[in-house]
Amino acid sequence: MLPLEGITVLEFAQFMAGPSAGLKMADLGARVIKIERPRTGEAGRQIALKNLFIDESSMVFHTANRNKQSYAANLKDANDLERVKKLIAQADVMTHNFRPGVMEKIGLDYDTVHSINPKIIYGVVSGYGPVGPWAKKPGQDLLIQSLSGFVNLSGNAEDNPTASGLATSDIFTGVHLVQGILAALISRTKTGKGAKIEVSLLESTLDIQFELLTTYLNDGNQLPKRVKKGSAHAYVAAPYGLYQTKDSYMAIALTPLDELVKAMGLSLPNQFLAKETWFTERDAIMDFLREHLIKETTQYWLDLFEPLDFRVSAVFDYKTILDHDAYKVLKMDQDVETSDGIIMKTTRCPIRIDGERIFSRKSAPKVGEDNGLIDNEFNLN
Incomplete structure (x- = not known):
């Protein structure tokens, strides 16, 4: 019932x-x-x-x-x-x-x-x-x-x-x-x-929009600013956003920037070592990440990041997600x-x-x- x-x-x-x-x-x-x-x-x-x-x-x-x-x-x-x-x-x-x-x-x-x-x-x-x-x-x-x-x-x-x-x-x-x-x-x-x-x-x-309006109301009424590239959240620090890879795109969500860069085999530039710069300099940081992420495929980066429990994913269209076992097991559609x-x-x-x-x-x-x-x-x- x-x-x-x-x-x-x-x-x-x-x-x-x-x-x-x-x-x-x-x-x-x-x-x-x-x-x-x-x-x-x-x-x-x-x-x-x-x-x-x-x-x-x-x-x-x-x-x-x-x-x-x-x-x-x-x-x-x-x-x-x-x-x-x-x-x-x-x-x-x-x-x-x-x-x-x-x-x-x-x-x-x-x-x-x-x-x-x-x-x-x-x-x-x-x-x-x-x-x-x-x-x-x-x-x-x-x-x-x-x-x-x-x-x-x-x-x-x-x-x-x-x-x-x-x-x-x-x-x-x-x-x-x-x-x-x-x-x-x-x-x-x-x-x-x-x-x-x-x-x-x-x-x-x-x-x-309660998160963003609360930020606006308590942050001197400063309007949200979208990132230069990557469709990221207006108020979330780098590396949060979408990135092009060698063969497609990937999403990086709430992942510590220093740990991400270390996993990529890189060193974080000195100007980005302070955590407060991860938001204030996010456009420059995302440019830095894009320069390297595009060198390998999405699957390469997922294989590297997922075992470290980083919050990352591929970017799917409807055809890809509906053909995937992760969708099929949900039995989400009906006649x-x-x-x-x-x-x-x-x-x-x-x-x-x-x-x-x-x-x-x-x-x-x-x-x-x-x-x-x-x-x-x-x-x-």
């Missing part, structure tokens, strides 16, 4: 942050019902990566909405809204990511929902928080990465601001939403009361199947419980696919 079995989640959220939270709860056993507009469904069904679609919805929609059900309802229609309210009365959790004021206009704001079901956990995702000058601005991953300073951390010193290749703000916000909801569910077992959980893309993206019998390969839940991996065969639903079932089970008609 999965830990969230018996928990019913109503998901009014769309795109990625809210639905990714629903995905995690579904993987852990919750029954997640997407409340969608009739016919077209949530807007995220048409947001595609590489224009890839499965049936009438994008592949990226399927990645965030597998293992869920769909209930189509026009929230502007009094009869549909009444059915949804009956469903809310029997649910444990509901989530949405509408801009401030939208749910109030519909009549599904927290106070109204709480009056229907005082035990419900009401989760809200916003772009910038419920108040402030940006409260009603559209929140989107790239915009948040840009406004939060996050785009000034990746890449090299001469690069333009560089966004993450992932929907970083969305995904972490979804994780924080799940954390808040699970905490509220635990609290409910003690108090019998529900709660309103609020997260925002901006706050979550600031939070994941999911649509109601039309279309098979899609995707990743599984990364959590193991009592040593058991969590797999789910069900793909994302079609719009309104489960209306009849839910109407009957929850007595909505």
